[in-house]
Amino acid sequence: MKGTIGQSKVSRRNFLVGAGTLLAAPYVLKGKALAAGQVVVRTPGGAYDDIMRKFVYDPFTAETGIQVVPVAATVSKLLAMFKANNVEIDLIDTGEGPLITLSRMGALAPIEYDKWTWSRPEDVAPEYRRPDTVANFVYSSVLAFNTETFPGDNHPKNWVDFWDAEKFPGPRMLTDMAAGSPSLEFALLAAGVKKEDLYPIDIDRAFKMLTELRPHIRKFWDSGAVSAQLLSDKEVVMGCIWNGRLQTIIEKGAPLNYVWDGNMIQVQALGIFKDSPNRAAAQRLVDFMTQPDVQAKYVAALRYGPTNLKAFDHISADLLEMMPGGPKSRELGFVQNTEWWEDNRDKVNRVWSRWILG
Template identity: 35%
Template sequence: MGDVGIDRRAFLTTVGGIAAGAAAGSLTACESRTGRSATKSGHVLVVRNFGGSYGEANRKAVYDPFTRETGVRIKVVNFGHDQMLAQIKEGRPQFDVMDIDMSNLLLFEHEDASEPLDYGRLKNARNTGIPQSLLTPNGVGKSYWASVLAYRTDAFDGRRPESWADFWALGAFPGRRALQGEVDWPELEFALLADGVPLDGLYPLDVDRAFRVLDEIRGSVRTFWEYGAEPGELLSRGSVMASSTWAGRLQNMIGDGVPLAYEWNGARRQSNGYGIPKGSANQDAAYRLIDFALRPEVQAHMARLYPDGPVVPAAYGHLTESTAVHLASTPGHLLSGFDLDIEWWLENQDAVTRRWQQWARS
């Protein structure tokens, strides 16, 4: 699910030091002339998402059906997080809804840059099985994605790695490895799982132990990948035999006959969500869109178009088994994986990331 990690990492490098610069001011002025008067009328709702195939899937599954039902047109923008914060701090956000990673929604909450949600206006979020961790004061989860273990099926004499312990077992599963680079949080959890830490005992992370385990395979980690398609490229070329990857990124290659597979055991889940920026000009329509997107049938439609898992369990009643098996929130995958602890990572990100950078360059 790649662009989300890039999206958040850009924000993490700018949050806390945002100033309303000339570029942001110019952008704000331009948007004021082109779109906001219409938004205030209630006929146009401005949604920020990160575009690409994700944006196109949202248009087909969410925005166009919402417009047909309500008459409210959706305008999509792709502001960077520094631009978003600058506009909010000026009191003139040029978007009404933000579709971003849940860790970013928490950061916006900490920056007093988002509106507290009135869950009384979100009937499809109440008593529908959405995990409590995704029902935060200023953001509601909308989809799951995950990092998983991927490998070449022709690399290990018919054996298949079934855990992160196997990823670390260079004797039984020899060959070059790849791990995620700075596009997202360092993958310390996988090292700890490889060393026998249970899923429910990961947090708070034992950082020293994780780096000791990472040292065991450092000589075989030849690449730190930086974009979502890269693990598949490395694996398909035989540059590495096993790699972490974002689930769903290999599916087309597997369908084309490339000898690749991935393992859900030990998957690290993260979530996208919706929030409303502080000062949104069209909150009523924003609530209507968010509630619409949480309908089970809409969640299922989105999952058929883009490989993120629904947060509403009833959505799986609208999905075939062949689709559900590839999604991070199927019941079996929920049991075999874990949710990244956003609060822990935000509290420890600076020190851990610096240490990881030093390790990766060693």
């Protein structure tokens, strides 16, 4: 069984789309070439890898001689690896949610905070630290809008406005279940719930709010790329979107802007497989990545926010303004409760499916 398990889903899916099961072979072979002096990191891939290589992986290799190998893997693949006792990845860089799932399964090794040399654990904000995970950046879902449709000050300023299709007409977008979680928090804010009282989420109430707005929603997006496309093509005139994606298209000249009011801060974190072949090296990379000046560089490049509060010292004032998890973002927004979502995602998924098809 060993060796075929990690790609079981991949081959099934490939069969379904007819692309041929052979495509899965590289996944089986790749993980085997692990040598001493390496850390294999699961990353979101794409441009993320380039930035991390420049500001983290290469400097880390220069200092320690340890090579960093980024690989792509879905959450289910990580689960399958663990269940099949065939761990081929050392460090997991992913949303906090999946890491909590893995943590609850006992898949993760404790973060060795006491052995840190580059970073000081107490500099990392306490809500970003767990015994076996540590956040490496935060990002924010914000309310964005088209400045041509809503020029000057006449634009939606919060989620109550977003739900008001008479005052602010035009097609909108929110997240799909497939993006990880549908926009239940925003629905409740629109219903007048205070941000301190969002959790535990009143699922029925949130879906009632979604039903109300549904005729005006062109698309529930399930990936960052789609959300950016919808906004920049003016397919929708407002919607929730990850701030990093939004900044990128604004800088390319899209007539868009956003408000911090009701922004939802979400956490990306690191975790180490307890059975991983290069645990020690992975612990060192976590330590290295959390340094204030290193973190300041990569979060600035990614348009995300730091978790080491000392990193703010290395960030310019105007950049601080637009930084998720920065002073303004924390004041007007809230941190998504990942634990609640881990407890309730299955249930929300079922309600969502019924709602979507109903």
